[in-house]
Structures are given as C-alpha cells and as structure tokens.
Amino acid sequence: MANLTRFNLRDKGAEIWAGWSRPVRTVFVLAFIVLIGLMPFAASWGPTSFLNTPITSFQNVLVYPVGMFIMMALGLNIVVGKSGLLDLGYVAFFAIGAYSQGILSTLYGWNTWEVMPFGIGFAMLAGVILGLPALRLRGDYLAIITLGFGEIVRIVAINLSVTGGPNGIPGIPNPPSVFGLHFDLMHPETFFWLVFAMILLVIWMVRRFTIRRPGRAWEAIRQDEDVAALMGVNTLVYKLWSFVIGAAVGGAAGVLYASKVMVISPDMFKFDVSILILACVVFGGIGNIWGVVLGAGILAYMPERIRFISDARQLVFGLVLIIMMNMRPDGLLPRKKREKITEKGAK
Amino acid sequence: MNFSVITSQFWSLVLQGLALGLIYALVSLGYTMVYGVLRLINFANSEVFMIGTFATLYLEVHVLGYATNSPSLHGAKLVWTLVLVFIGSMIACALLAMLVEIVAYRRLRARGANRLASLISAIGVSIALLEGMRIITISRPMTTPRLLDKWSFGEFHGANFRIDTLMAIVVPIIIFVVLDRFVTKSRLGKSIRAVSMSEENSKLMGININRVITLTFCIGGLTTGAAAFIYTTVYENTVFNVGFNMGIAAFTAAVLGGIGNLRGAFYGGIALGMLEQFASAMLGSQWKAVTVFTVLVVVLLFKPNGLFGEAVQQTRT
Incomplete structure (x- = not known):
C-alpha cells in the first residue's frame, strides 16, 4: 500500500525518456501517435474489444466525452495547475465556443473552420x-466569482431568444470535409482524429509556454504570489494570460463539440461539467500534462464503460473520487516535487 | 424593469427576503465555520442540507407517522412535535457533517495534501450523497405533511405576517445569538477562533486541533440541519437536488459577508435574501442569479474580503 501510494510513474517515465537519444524519441512519439490514431478501431479488434462501451458506440465515446474532456482538462490545467487559480466555472468558455458555432453557423451559414477563430x-x-x-481577488473569492460566471452564461443562454432559450439550437452543421476526410454521423473516427490533433496542439503549446517566460511567471505566482510580485513579475498580466489561454482552449473545444453533436442546449453546460473537468485535472495529477490526460481519459471513459449499472454509475464515480484522492492526494501522475525550470528557455 | 413593485410590495419583499436570507445565513455557517478553521470550501455542505430536509421528512412521516394529508396540529402537541423534528434534523446533519470530515478531510489533512485534493474528495462525497438519494427517491420530489397550520397574525402594508415566516426569522436569530456568545465567550469557542488564527500556535498552546475541527463541522451541521427543518416546514417539499441551489446561495452569502466570519454570514445571508427578492420582483425571477453574482463581483471589487471580512493582511497566511 505504502509503495503503491508513493510510487511516482511520472519520475520513472522522465528518467527513461532522458536516457533515450533523439531518433529513439522521435520513433517513440510517432509510434505513440499512430497507436492513439488507431484507437477508434480498438473496440472492433478482438484483444481490445473489452474497451467497448455498452450504450454509446466506442468511437463516439472517444470523441465526447473522452477527447473533449482531455482537451478541456488540459485547458483548465493551465489555469488551475500552472498558475494555481481555482476556476469553478470553466464550462462557461466551453458554452461560449459552442454557442458561437451554433449561432454563426445556423444564422450566417459559416462553417466550422471559419467559426473556429471567432x-x-x-x-x-x-x-x-x-x-x-x-483576478484581482485572491483564492477562494475567485472560485465563487468564476462559479457565478458559469451560471450566468447558462442563465443568459436560457433567457435569450438568439440562443434558442431552454430548447437550445438544433440543426448545427457538421464541419465540411478536408483532405477527403468526412466529418459526419457515419465517420466518428475522423472527429476523433481532429480532436486528437487539437489535443496534440494544446500539449505542444502548453509545453512551449511552460519552459518560457510565462511558464516561469505562472510557477512563481503559484508558489507565492507576493514574492512573485516583489521579484518584478506583473502578476495580474500573467494571471490574465493563463486565464485567457485556458479560455481559448475551452472555446475551441466548444466549437468542435457543437459541430459534432449538431444540437446544443443550456442543459449541457451545467455546473457539473466544470466540476467534472476540475476533478479530471486533480485526479490525474494537477500541473502535469500526462497526469491530466490520463485522469481526464479515465474519468470521462469510466462512467460510459460502467453504464450497465446505469443508475449507480454516478454514485460509483463519487466513491472513486473519494477513494482515489485519499490514496493518492497528488493525483495518479503527480508533478515533480521541485518543478525544475530549464535553462533552455531562459533569455 | 418594474420599479412600481418596490413601492407597492416593499414590506412584503422585506419580510420574505429576511425569512429567506436567514435560512441562507444558517446554511452559510456550514461553509464559513469550516472555512475559518481549515481554509477550505466545504463542498459537501449542500448535501448535508439535502439530507437534513429528508431527515425532517423521514421523522414526520415514518417515525411520527403523519401522512401528507394529516390535519394540522395544535397546542402543546404541535410544539413538541416540531421541537422533536427540529432537534432530530439538527442531530442527523451534525452527525453527517462530522462523517464528511472524517471521510473527506481527515486523512488528507494528516498527510499534508494540497487543498485541491480535499476539495475533490469533498466533491466526491457530495456526488455520492446526491446520487445515493436520487436512487433511493427515484428522482421524485416529495411533499411533507403540513403540521404547522399557516395562520396569519395580520397584515402590515401588504406584508403578511404568517406564523411560518415569523418562525423562519425568529429561530435563526436565536441560533445566531447563542452561537455568537458561544464562539466569543466559551472555552471551546475560543479554541475555534484560536485555530482559525493560527493552527501551529494553537497546537503549541495545547489545543486538540482534530477535536476543534470536528466541533466546527458539528456546529456547521447543526445550523444546516436547523435551516433544513425551517426550509422544509415553510416550503413543504423537498427533492434530491434541493441542496444545489441552496449551497450556491449559501456560499455566496458567506463570501458576500466575508467568509470565515460568523457575523458576516448573518448579514451576508440577509443581504442576499433581500437582493434575491427585490431582483426577482423587479427583473423577473430568471435574472435573479445574474443580479446576485453581478452585485457580488461589484462588492468584492470594492471590499475584497466581503462586507464584514477581516483585513487583507490577516487573511494572507
């Protein structure tokens, strides 16, 4: 038990990774990407068919919730994990992205690629x-303000006519085809590849930020905001940056989500989603990209897999959260105890 | 925007706002007391409230055997029945709150885990309780028997002084006065304040930290249970997710008044209750939450620690 709780897979992985030469790393990364790319077919291939989910098809589950949650958890990780700001209303940005796609595509006929930047x-x-x-406020006050913001966005969506009120927006078009890949109901695997590509993009972006100036500023703010301010870090600006970059990832996920499910309603953007994404981040290992990916993957996939106990699955989810947090308070793959800032990114 | 309701229904809105606000104030104690000692948001408190409403229902229907259509009670029988249910609800909530502390917080605290870990485990407790009750009640809203006949004392400029409204105002005020005396005067109350100032120093002064924390959860549970009883008696129904909105409102009230502060919870609750009543009357009830949060943001911008919060220097630990 003691071994299990102290064992840090992340450090072990980093050790092995450091021992590899550059070509080996490239081959490994490419093989890994191909392997994940083949995921949508795992459910129909004998040895891995146990992954199959009972109600929703496995390929759809991979897109939403799994892919979307991994993406949003990575976005929220920038806010909560990197700069230590507790955001309880992250679903608001997801909703804003989804409603942008819903409104711009149904009223103005824009396609997903055009809506994405907006x-x-x-x-x-x-x-x-x-x-x-x-962000001028501290700690838990930020939590309640963001929580309120999440609720406000949902309530506004319920009460405006342009958002379709409580019924939401139906008939949102799928993204148009690119490179001969069709995005529609018959091809959930292409959606998965799209989400996967965006997840890779987000991971790359976060890694760039982490070793450069913003990452160091966030780390300083997370450890001690007063000291960071004294050392000349413009705390408000960097906190705002982490917040806005997190929001951007949420918005992108929202646009994709709306064009995948084709109909959105305010019910999809409840407080529970914010909490679930936060749970993904903390469960996996706050601040560590791979931990967050793993945590989000498990927490999004698990309720779908155990749908056969349909009524009790959320109950089981709650119990898993309690037990896991008590066993591994730092998450499945915790970040290094002393996060080292590499000299590579220093200017 | 409808300003005429302010003048025509002013006293009615004040009375309703006061009654609602004091229920919020009682629940917000479950957040604010715990926050004062642990610096953690007690996320499971909304579900403690929910269990309290069902405990009230269970006591009335299954233990005392009243059906939803039973005639109202009168005289001494009414008083002791209500007191019994009241105490029962408080005890149920206090036990549950202490259990929440043991399950969600104690082990993590002993290991010195980060704050978010406790937050998530508390959310886990909250989800488990909510879903457990949803499965037990099959998502059905439930009506409680009307034990207290809702007779009115009279009217004052359109404000209807009903017995249950008065109860919802008087009982919380008594609880707050008693609690305020307890926290400022008694030895245990002083130890709670000591721990909230500095855990390390309290330990050095010979205070049993674990006992104080359990006591804090117990007090939070007691007041939440009282609120659950009053809520159920006034509104006469409950449902498995009744705690969600109550929890958010109570937490907002705690922040509005200055979290970690007993009197702040009292005034924050009243302010929030009034605000909700006037906002629903003027803008329509669908914009209630938007108004509340906008006011909260504005208040926090000018008073970053809430209306009655301690000075910033003290809260930075």
Missing part, C-alpha cells in the same frame, strides 16, 4: 472581461 476569440474576450475584475 469562437476562440469570443471565449478569450469573455476570459478578459471576467478575469480583469476577478
């Missing part, structure tokens, strides 16, 4: 509007 832009704008007043 969806991300609106989410970032919302991040600035919320962040400027809220």
Whole structure:
C-alpha cells in the first residue's frame, strides 16, 4: 500500500525518456501517435474489444466525452495547475465556443473552420472581461466569482431568444470535409482524429509556454504570489494570460463539440461539467500534462464503460473520487516535487 | 424593469427576503465555520442540507407517522412535535457533517495534501450523497405533511405576517445569538477562533486541533440541519437536488459577508435574501442569479474580503 501510494510513474517515465537519444524519441512519439490514431478501431479488434462501451458506440465515446474532456482538462490545467487559480466555472468558455458555432453557423451559414477563430476569440474576450475584475481577488473569492460566471452564461443562454432559450439550437452543421476526410454521423473516427490533433496542439503549446517566460511567471505566482510580485513579475498580466489561454482552449473545444453533436442546449453546460473537468485535472495529477490526460481519459471513459449499472454509475464515480484522492492526494501522475525550470528557455 | 413593485410590495419583499436570507445565513455557517478553521470550501455542505430536509421528512412521516394529508396540529402537541423534528434534523446533519470530515478531510489533512485534493474528495462525497438519494427517491420530489397550520397574525402594508415566516426569522436569530456568545465567550469557542488564527500556535498552546475541527463541522451541521427543518416546514417539499441551489446561495452569502466570519454570514445571508427578492420582483425571477453574482463581483471589487471580512493582511497566511 505504502509503495503503491508513493510510487511516482511520472519520475520513472522522465528518467527513461532522458536516457533515450533523439531518433529513439522521435520513433517513440510517432509510434505513440499512430497507436492513439488507431484507437477508434480498438473496440472492433478482438484483444481490445473489452474497451467497448455498452450504450454509446466506442468511437463516439472517444470523441465526447473522452477527447473533449482531455482537451478541456488540459485547458483548465493551465489555469488551475500552472498558475494555481481555482476556476469553478470553466464550462462557461466551453458554452461560449459552442454557442458561437451554433449561432454563426445556423444564422450566417459559416462553417466550422471559419467559426473556429471567432469562437476562440469570443471565449478569450469573455476570459478578459471576467478575469480583469476577478483576478484581482485572491483564492477562494475567485472560485465563487468564476462559479457565478458559469451560471450566468447558462442563465443568459436560457433567457435569450438568439440562443434558442431552454430548447437550445438544433440543426448545427457538421464541419465540411478536408483532405477527403468526412466529418459526419457515419465517420466518428475522423472527429476523433481532429480532436486528437487539437489535443496534440494544446500539449505542444502548453509545453512551449511552460519552459518560457510565462511558464516561469505562472510557477512563481503559484508558489507565492507576493514574492512573485516583489521579484518584478506583473502578476495580474500573467494571471490574465493563463486565464485567457485556458479560455481559448475551452472555446475551441466548444466549437468542435457543437459541430459534432449538431444540437446544443443550456442543459449541457451545467455546473457539473466544470466540476467534472476540475476533478479530471486533480485526479490525474494537477500541473502535469500526462497526469491530466490520463485522469481526464479515465474519468470521462469510466462512467460510459460502467453504464450497465446505469443508475449507480454516478454514485460509483463519487466513491472513486473519494477513494482515489485519499490514496493518492497528488493525483495518479503527480508533478515533480521541485518543478525544475530549464535553462533552455531562459533569455 | 418594474420599479412600481418596490413601492407597492416593499414590506412584503422585506419580510420574505429576511425569512429567506436567514435560512441562507444558517446554511452559510456550514461553509464559513469550516472555512475559518481549515481554509477550505466545504463542498459537501449542500448535501448535508439535502439530507437534513429528508431527515425532517423521514421523522414526520415514518417515525411520527403523519401522512401528507394529516390535519394540522395544535397546542402543546404541535410544539413538541416540531421541537422533536427540529432537534432530530439538527442531530442527523451534525452527525453527517462530522462523517464528511472524517471521510473527506481527515486523512488528507494528516498527510499534508494540497487543498485541491480535499476539495475533490469533498466533491466526491457530495456526488455520492446526491446520487445515493436520487436512487433511493427515484428522482421524485416529495411533499411533507403540513403540521404547522399557516395562520396569519395580520397584515402590515401588504406584508403578511404568517406564523411560518415569523418562525423562519425568529429561530435563526436565536441560533445566531447563542452561537455568537458561544464562539466569543466559551472555552471551546475560543479554541475555534484560536485555530482559525493560527493552527501551529494553537497546537503549541495545547489545543486538540482534530477535536476543534470536528466541533466546527458539528456546529456547521447543526445550523444546516436547523435551516433544513425551517426550509422544509415553510416550503413543504423537498427533492434530491434541493441542496444545489441552496449551497450556491449559501456560499455566496458567506463570501458576500466575508467568509470565515460568523457575523458576516448573518448579514451576508440577509443581504442576499433581500437582493434575491427585490431582483426577482423587479427583473423577473430568471435574472435573479445574474443580479446576485453581478452585485457580488461589484462588492468584492470594492471590499475584497466581503462586507464584514477581516483585513487583507490577516487573511494572507
């Protein structure tokens, strides 16, 4: 038991990784990407068919919730994990992205690729509007403000006519085909590849940020905001950046989600989703990309897999959270105890 | 925007706002007391409230055997029945709150885990309780028997002084006065304040930290249970997710008044209750939550620690 709780897979993995030469790493990464790319076919291939989910088809589950949750958890990880700001209303940015796609595509006939930059832009704008007043506050006050913001976005969506009120927006078109890949009901695997590509993009972006100036500023703010401010870090600006970048990822996920499910309603953007994404981040290992990916993957996939106990699956989910947090408080793959800032990114 | 309701229904809105706000204030104690000692949001408190409403229902229907259509009670029998159910609900909630502390917080605290880990385990407890009750009640809303006949004392400028409204105002005020005396004067109360100032120093002064934390959860549970009883008696129904909105409102009230502060919870609750009543009357009830949160943001911008919060220097630990 003691061994199990102290064993740190992340450090072990980093050790092995450090021992590899550059070509070996490239081959490994490419093989890994191909392997994940083949995931949608895992359910129909004998040895891995136990992965199959009873109600929703496995390929759809891989897109939503699994892929989407991994993406949003990575976005929230920038806010909660990197700069230590507790955001309980992350679903708001997801909703803003989804409604951008819903409104712009049904009213103005824009396709997903055209809406994407606007969806991300609106989410970032919302991040600035919320962040400027809220980020001046400390700790748990930020939590309640963001929680309130998440509720406000949902309530506004229920009460406006342009968002379709409580019924939401039906008939949102799928993304148009690119490179001969069709995005529609018959091809959930292409959606998965699209989400996977975006997840890779987000991971790359987060890794770049982490070793460069913003990452160091976030780390300083997370450890001690007062000291960071004294050392000349403009805390408000960097907190706002982490908030807005997190919002952008949420917005992008929202645009994709709306064009996948084709109909959105305010019910999909409840407080529970914010909590679930936060649970994904903390469960997997807050601040560590691979931990977050693993945590989000498990927490999004598990309720779908155990749908046969349909009524009790959320109950089991709650119990798993309690037991796991008590066994591994730092998550499945915790970050290094002393996060080292590499000299590579220093200017 | 409808301003005329303010003048025509002013006293009615004040009375309703006061009654609602004091229920919020009682529940927000479950957040604010725990926050004061642990610096953690007690996320499971909304579900403690939910269990309290069902405990009230269970006591009335299954233990005392009243059906939903039973005639109302009168005289001494009414008083002792209500007191019994009241105490029962408080005890059920206090036990549950202490259990939450043991399950969600104690082990993590002993290991010095980060704050978010406790937050998630508390959320886990909350989900488990909510879903457990949803499965037991099959998602059905339930009506409680009307034990207290809702007779009115009279009217004052359109405000109807009903017995249950008065109860919802008087009982919380008594609880707050008693609790305030307890926390400022008694030895245990002083130890709670000591721990909230500095855990390390309290330990050095010979205070049993674990006992104080359990006591804090117990007090939070007692007041939440009282609120659950009052809520159920006034609104006469409950459902498995009744705690969600109550929890958010109570947490907002705690922040509005200054979290970690007993009197802040009292005034924050009243302010929130009034705000909700006036906002629903003027803008329509669908914009209630939006107004509340906008006001909360504005208040926090000018008073970053809430209306009655301690000075910033003290909260930075």
